[in-house]
Amino acid sequence: MYDNVPIFESPFFESELSQGIFTDEEKDMLRRFNRDGYLIISTDFSEDQLDAVVADLQPEFDTLTKNGGDGRRIVDAWKKHESVRTLAINKEIQKTLKLLFQRTPIPFQTLNFPVGTQQKTHSDMIHFNSIPQRFMCGVWVALEDITDDNGPLHYYPGSHKLPFYDMIDMGVKGSKNTNYKKEMMSYAKDYEVFIERLVATIGIKKEKLNIKKGQAIIWSANLLHGGEKINDPNSTRHSQVTHYFFNDCIYYTPYLSDIAINKLYIRNITDINTGKKVPNKYFDKKVNPGIERAIKNDVISMLSKVSHLFPKSFVEKTKKIISK
Numbered sequence: 629m630y631d632n633v634p635i636f637e638s639p640f641f642e643s644e645l646s647q648g649i650f651t652d653e654e655k656d657m658l659r660r661f662n663r664d665g666y667l668i669i670s671t672d673f674s675e676d677q678l679d680a681v682v683a684d685l686q687p688e689f690d691t692l693t694k695n696g697g698d699g700r701r702i703v704d705a706w707k708k709h710e711s712v713r714t715l716a717i718n719k720e721i722q723k724t725l726k727l728l729f730q731r732t733p734i735p736f737q738t739l740n741f742p743v744g745t746q747q748k749t750h751s752d753m754i755h756f757n758s759i760p761q762r763f764m765c766g767v768w769v770a771l772e773d774i775t776d777d778n779g780p781l782h783y784y785p786g787s788h789k790l791p792f793y794d795m796i797d798m799g800v801k802g803s804k805n806t807n808y809k810k811e812m813m814s815y816a817k818d819y820e821v822f823i824e825r826l827v828a829t830i831g832i833k834k835e836k837l838n839i840k841k842g843q844a845i846i847w848s849a850n851l852l853h854g855g856e857k858i859n860d861p862n863s864t865r866h867s868q869v870t871h872y873f874f875n876d877c878i879y880y881t882p883y884l885s886d887i888a889i890n891k892l893y894i895r896n897i898t899d900i901n902t903g904k905k906v907p908n909k910y911f912d913k914k915v916n917p918g919i920e921r922a923i924k925n926d927v928i929s930m931l932s933k934v935s936h937l938f939p940k941s942f943v944e945k946t947k948k949i950i951s952k
């Protein structure tokens with residue numbers, strides 16, 4: 629077994645499946661996840677639990693809309709609303725994720741949408757990746773029935789098997805995106821355009837997610853997906869996505885990183901299950917958040933430029949302290 633590759637992504641998938649202890653039903657789920665990169669599931673949420681999320685967030689969506697925002701998403705509402713947290717920490721969903729990835733899931737971010745996002749096609753891996761790679765997924769829960777009218781989610785079955793396209797493939801230095809505005813511009817201009825062209829060129833088939841209230845889709849890190857056009861402008865499309873990493877990894881943001889020059893934008897994630905920070909780990913050893921490392925490198929490089937103004941021993945000592 630190669631534990632540093634999620635089993636469904638393994639080039640030796642069938643052989644690994646036969647070595648593990650799985651029921652026929654589990655093998656079927658793993659085979660579908662391996663082939664398609666997504667899985668549509670039923671959940672055990674009651675109507676009341678689903679409705680509570682919508683009711684709790686409605687005032688915030690209203691305020692966002694009133695203040696001129698597009699009112700399309702609330703990030704990390706789990707911190708304030710138990711109803712949102714309840715969906716994110718659901719045991720049955722996490723049991724399924726544990727089966728699919730053979731590691732313990734860590735819910736680390738929630739997004740809530742009142743209407744269709746019409747978001748361009750992307751792979752979540754550009755936002756969230758792990759080392760070892762691909763220990764990440766999204767779980768999108770329908771809080772009402774989803775049809776072609778209210779801007780359903782779309783996805784490309786099997787697209788998780790495509791290579792992962794990082795910012796360098798677009799000719800962009802991710803770590804140069806040092807503020808939010810630059811980040812967003814580069815994401816739209818470089819990344820989304822590249823993926824749009826990729827999808828059109830290789831001609832893969834798109835599917836739209838028409839599911840019922842209470843159903844959910846699990847997508848693997850590299851599955852291409854986005855939001856369809858809203859056909860009914862008066863429609864709502866309440867939904868919640870929870871993003872999950874898995875234990876014992878480094879968690880980082882590829883579109884802000886340049887690994888080759890040691891600028892790894894490591895995330896400092898919180899496990900929504902426990903409310904506690906999760907250490908980044910590489911082969912069982914803790915690793916500090918990389919943005920700190922990137923800053924340290926910049927400070928050292930600046931110091932080197934003015935080092936002739938100071939005694940050598942002082943410069944060396946300062947570099948040592950910064951590097952710790």
Ligand SMILES: O=C(O)CCC(=O)C(=O)O
Pocket residue numbers: 739741744745746747752766780781853854855856867869
């Ligand atoms: O809900 C949608 O329309 C898109 C959501 C999405 O792409 C995401 O959360 O990564």
